[in-house]
Amino acid sequence: MNTFKKIVSSFLGISLLTIQCQPIYADGVKENELIQPSMQSRKTYGSNYWTTSNIREWLNTDKSYIKYTNQAPSSDKLGNFAYDKEPGFLSNFNVEEQDAIAVTKHRVYVSHTDAQAGVKDGGNTSQSDVAYPNQSMTFSLNGLLNNNKNFFYKMENDKVFLLNAYEAYSYLQKRGWSLPKELTSEAQKKHSYYNNYEHWMLSGGRANIGYDLTFLITPDSSRSLVFGYTNRLGGVVPAIHIKPDYRFQNGKIAKDIQIGEKLLFGNYNGAPIEWKVVNKTEEGFPLLLSEKIIDLKHYDAPGDEAYKYSEVVDFQKEDVNIVEEPYRNINNSKDITPPDFKILNEDKLNIRSNDEFTLELEASDESDIEYVILPNGNKVYNKRVSYTMSENKEYLFIAKDKVGNFRYFVIPVGNINIPPKVIINPSANGWTNKDVTVDISASNxxxxxxxxxxxxxxxxxxxxxxxxxxxxxxxxxxxxxxxxxxxxxxxxxxxxxxxxxxxxxxxxxxxxxxxxxxxxxxxxxxxxxxxxxxxxxxxxxxxxxxxxxxxxxxxxxxxxxxxxxxxxxxxxxxxxxLDKDDFAIEKIILPSGNSIGEKSYKDTLTKEGNYTYQVLDNRGMITKKDVEVKIDKTLPTIQVDGISDKWTNQDVKLNVTVSDSQSGVAKTILPNGSETTSTSFEFVAKTNGDYQFQTYDKAGNVAVKKVAIRNIDKLQPYHHIQSSFLLDEKHNVDKSGREIRVIAKDDESGVDSIQLPSGEWVQGDSVKINVYENGEYPFKLKDNAGNIKEITSKISDLEKISISGIQKIEYKLDGAENKGWTNYTEPFFVKKEGLTTITSRAYDKAGNISSEKSKVVKLDKTKPINNGILITLE
CATH class of the missing domain: 2.60.120 (Jelly Rolls)
Known part of the structure; x- marks a missing residue:
């Protein structure tokens, strides 16, 4: 890609998706350029810069082919998850549905490196790292609740977008709705993906020591939000605003539907898309978010750096503006603030405690509190609660006010001096594939x-x-x-x-x-x-x-x-x-009955059986631990069927069977990273490559099976056409006819055959024919995988001749004697006994071809005088 590209487009005065053009400027010309200073790691991990990301351009395109601004999400970069040849997401909606989707101006977070390069519209700080994921999004991402407006951001116009981190918090968790999302069955089938839940992508991200990271909502409800490398696989959960006057299939008008309603709109992967209304603007634009993960894709492919401006997406004017991220209460209340918590005896968090302690909390809200959910799951219909902290960890309290706003409040407790204890830690308890070590020590x-x-x-x-x-x-x-x-x-x-x-x-x-x-x-x-x-x-x-x-x-x-x-x-x-208790181990009694007077000990068990350890400490207490050892050192087996060396232009379906004769199969990790516990399953390879299956048994043995797929060719052959005037007997140019020569090439499976304008297929990678009339002459090129490319040679400069006449006669033989089309120059003999079909056709000098005529001859050699038939064609 050139560093500078001049893009010219025209202004039509309406919100319009223009493909392969830049935003319109007064002079009609915009120069694109790379973001500088360079983020070199983008060549390895891809870019989190939303504006020119692959995922944004795919979501906002209705074309069957997308010329991506940056490195395309191709199979050489993304393997089975390539989507460079997929039509844009908007192509799945009919014209009426596409028109109903509003153009949304929204806020997208940018990294500090991109902000320093000047590609930001506001903000003065970067998002912090998500080092400690928690069920609460506001606890996981420092500043999300109180400082989100100051995060570096850029404003973009999109029909389809991904929520940013604050929008996910505001429109989902603040309403008390679940964050994890399930994959559609169509998405699972498309990718042979066996996980029911997966991480799903948010827009934007941050930079960390030179690496681009993107926000992801996790499939684990206890860990709401994480960062991941940009080139990792993620679920696609699109968001769209619908114009207020659009009527859905259920008969409802968009402006009349309520937050929380579910509805069907559009199709993807051959199935209707189910959406949930997660917000609604004052002007009546409902915000729809897909209920499930509709597909698995990469945010951006690695391989290059990022350009500043998209050459694919260019919506000139928005229909709805949510840059300030307006939040509408589900009950249409003016109270849009989540409840607040106050710890009444907060000083107890800052005093080192030798025992458990109780915190007193009070939740407050202008609409009053409906209930509080305690860390143990109990629901209390009181705004004042108490809870006993007995160990060092994070404690989550959830409060709901009476109009439906939720607050997820986490208290980190780390000031309890837990009494030391004896630790008896076996490396395995039950099935294992190796000797078992048992470590015995005091916790202090x-x-x-x-x-x-x-x-x-x-x-x-x-x-x-x-x-x-x-x-x-x-x-x-x-x-x-x-x-x-x-x-x-x-x-x-x-x-x-x-x-x-x-x-x-x-x-x-x-x-x-x-x-x-x-x-x-x-x-x-x-x-x-x-x-x-x-x-x-x-x-x-x-x-x-x-x-x-x-x-x-x-x-x-x-x-x-x-x-x-x-x-x-x-x-x-x-x-x-230096400051530790005087607690210590005095004696260790091994399963054999032998006693050891050590402060710590490591034992090794090499045989199956049940073992009991007893440890006496200086308080006179005995700690007991039973260890079961079941040893399986045999690898599981993996059988993969469906591999062929025959070329195909289709996906290759692999049937996989796994087994384990002892401890049993625990799981298999597929080449796409998903896992299944089934012992028989299917995997579809979409591109050539090496595919690895890993099967674990319950003892920890791992069998690895690598499968090489090299027989997929989905590309059409390419070609070269030559055309030249014929030469007469004196080698002078004869402008009444042309020779058309077609040369086909195929870099994968190779060329199989070429179909002539007459419909005849000729084996090989080149053909030539003579033509005597102006017009279009169609050819078909077929490779060994079955891909066919149709081409046409257009002839328009032949000179008409007043008298045509016969140019040549051809014949072919089928039956007892066989011969392909051959020029007839003189009478010939059919000499083989039996039935032979003789077919002939004639060409005139104008290039016309006569209809074919056939005749069957029978040769019987039982009489010596009948050993040949003389054939004359006229």
Whole structure:
């Protein structure tokens, strides 16, 4: 694609979808250009920039062929999930339905890198990361409730769009509706996809250390919102506004339908699309969102960078504007604010507790509270509630006001000192495919240590410490040595250090969120370390009061993420928890009855059976654990049928059968990433490629079957036509006739045959015929997979001759004696005994062909005088 493209279009004065053109400017010309600075990772992961994304251009096109602005979503990039040859989504709607879909001006989030490149219409900050997905969207995405208007955004006009994160919260979760969506059966069948639920895509996203990420609603109701790489597969859940005066099939007028109603509108994959009304503007435009995931697609294909402007979608004027994301209450109430929560004894969250404690909460709302759902699922018809916090985790409270607005409120509790305990942890309990290890330890036996590690990148971490208790306010000793190894570039102001990463609690208004915190109490400048070569450190670090969970030892060289020009060596490193209980293990009684006086122990079980472990601690308590061992080391079997070496222009249907003789089949992961527990299923390969099936048994054995499909050819042959005047006997140009020569080529299955204008098929990849009349001469090219391309050679410059006359006579033989069409030059003999059909036809000099005439001759050689018949054609 050229860096600059001049696009010219004309203004027709109405809302119109114009294909392959830019937005209209006063001079009628718009230069397209790449977004700069370059986001290099887009070549690997695709782009989250909605304006020129593949998914936007597919959704908003009614054409059978789409010339995508960026890299097309082709099979070489997306395999079985390619959609570059699919007609646009709008082509599934009739003319009346297409006209009923309003053009919507809406808000799309852009990443900070795109905002810095100037492709934004507003906002002053990027969306935060979704590091801690939760059922509450406002808890998962910091700032979604109170700061969403400040996220970088761009305004776009679309007929069909994807909701952004705030719209999904506002139109779904704020109404108390479920977020996970099921796939239509048609979508599952189309892709041989066996998961009933899948992630579905939202518009826009953010950049993270150079990578584009997009918002996704998860199929897990406990984790509402996540970020994913742009090139990951996602469900398509389209949104559309309908013009107020349109009448649906059920007889209802669009402006009269209510929020929450379901209806059918349009078709896709051969089935009606079911929609739910999720909002409605004051002007009477209902917003429809598909009830199910209608298809699985990639947001954008990898392979190139992103252009600023779409050359496919160009709606000049909107019918409805929702940039300010108006929310209409389901009961038409003026109260559109969700309930608020107040913790009456919030100080208890900030005091380290050695036991469970009770929080007192009060929900409030201008329309009053209908009920509160507690973390245990109980529904309380009271605005004031109490709940006992007995462990460190997030607690979700849901309040509904009396007009239908919902609030999902999460309280993170991380200040409880859980008493230490004995941990008996087997690597498996039941079926396994290997020896079973049993680790026995005390929960307060934490710490990290290593002898030597080289670091030449930005960040490295050790294993996270167990969240057995709160580390808030506790002291940790960090000791060891660090040595400068090399610098391939000047060290400048770079430094290296060691410390912790952990999660803390942040509060904005009444909304809690979680965020990562990074602490380097031990720090050396590379310049200083380069001079002294080596340094010893021994320091006590006190975990801050805002600590919440997930304490992870961490070291860093503060260079860019991909920079590997600097190297240090860490040796004799030790992290020790100084403030811990005196709880300890005194004796471990093994299944054999033997006693071990160790503080911790690792046992290995190699035979099937039932084993019992008993551990005595210094409180005099005995902890008991039964372990069952069932060993299966035999791989499952996978049988794939339907593979052929015969060329086809159709999808290849593979029939897969899996089995396991011992522990049984647990699941099979298909090449498209979906999973099934069935032992017999079907998978359709749409393109050539390698397809891998992985079957797991209940013991953990994994069988892998790779299938190579190389016989699919869905492309028509291509060709070259040559046409030249005939030459007479003296090699002079004869303008009364032309020779047409057709050469066919096919890069996949190869050329099979060519059909002449007469209807005769000729084997091979080239033919030539002589013609003596002006006109169109049709040919058909067929490859070995059955693809046929129709072409025409148009002749218009032949000179008429006054007297025609016979040009040539042809004959062919069928039966006892066989011969293809042959020029007749002199009488010939039929010599084989039996019935022979003789067919003849004549060509005049004007190019006309006579009708065919046939005659059957019988040769009987029983009499010696009858051993041949002389044939003369006139």
């Amino acid at each position: 036996d934490v710490g990290s240590a290593f002898a030597e590690k080289i670091q030449n990148n930005r960040d490295r971490t050790e294993a996270m410490w167990p969240n057995y208790t709160t580390y808030k306010g506790k002291r940790i000793r960090i000791s060891g040595d660090v040595e400068f190894i090399e610098a391939k570039k000047p060290v400048g102001d770079y430094f290296t250090g060691m410390g912790f990463v952990f999660t803390s609690v942040n509060k904005s208004g009444s909304e809690y969120n979680l965020q990562k915190n990074y602490h380097l109490p031990i720090r050396y400048s590379l310049k200083e370390l380069q001079e002294k070569k080596k340094a010893h450190f021994d320091q006590v670090f006190t975990v801050p009061d805002y600590y919440y969970k997930d304490l992870i030892p961490w070291s860093q060289i503060n260079v860019d993420a991909q920079d590997t020009n600097y190297k240090v060596k860490w040796t004799n490193v030790k992290y020790e928890l």
